[in-house]
Amino acid sequence: MRLEPEFKPILTDDGSTTLLHPRFGVPYSSRHGALTQATELYLKLTETHRHPCPKVLEVGFGLGVNFRVTLQDAMTRGVRLEYLAYEYLPVERRVLETVPLPLTPPAEAVWQGVLEGFAARSSPWVLEGPWGRLELRLEDVSTAVFPDLWASAIYLDPFDPGVNPEPWSPGVLQRLFGAAQPGARLATYSVAGALRRGLEEAGFAVKKVDLRQSLPQARKRFWLQARVPSSRA
Ligand SMILES: C[S@@+](CC[C@H](N)C(=O)[O-])C[C@H]1O[C@@H](n2cnc3c(N)ncnc32)[C@H](O)[C@@H]1O
Structure with a gap:
């Protein structure tokens, strides 16, 4: 077995690796830093790193970078993580294995369990342990059913809207709002008007966040944070 040649590895600015997707022609994570994006954008802008019992809904499991960063944070803090990820084009195990991350041994052990289960391709696929629960649904978010009022955080992480527009559509954004708890936060890298x-019309309060406040060397300027009002119906 060998890695499909078209999944080209890219060394990102922070030293972590991402892959170029052969069909979409774009990388899975930011060229400016795959690990940095997972940590600073998805984990921290959603306040998942402070949540006592985080429930994360992810659009686009991809290479599991966001999952691994979130898992490691939760395990280090000793809080239970629930993670529900949607993915309509799962890659093979050997592709995932080309994107290692510097995890602690307990988090790496859970990730090895994910790699073993990933080969099964059943949906939903669930992995549970003392650390929490991962549910992977191999579904298209354009038609998937999301749980009601469930998520404390939403990681909106499809490919660039220019090549992968469906998951960014108003209908999906409205259903994501329906999946969020009062006070939940959504994060994404796109700041497209x-x-x-679409997020505001769905009910989110939207804020452009200047990366340079926390990452002075950042080459990308803005990310997006969207919040569900605490008083939502
Ligand atoms: C930018 S990558 C995600 C990277 C990932 N979050 C990580 O941490 O490695 C985008 C992912 O979204 C998935 N995707 C795109 N459109 C989708 C859709 N309509 N439904 C479900 N998954 C989708 C792609 O297959 C791809 O794996």
């Missing part, structure tokens, strides 16, 4: 309007 149509996305911001």
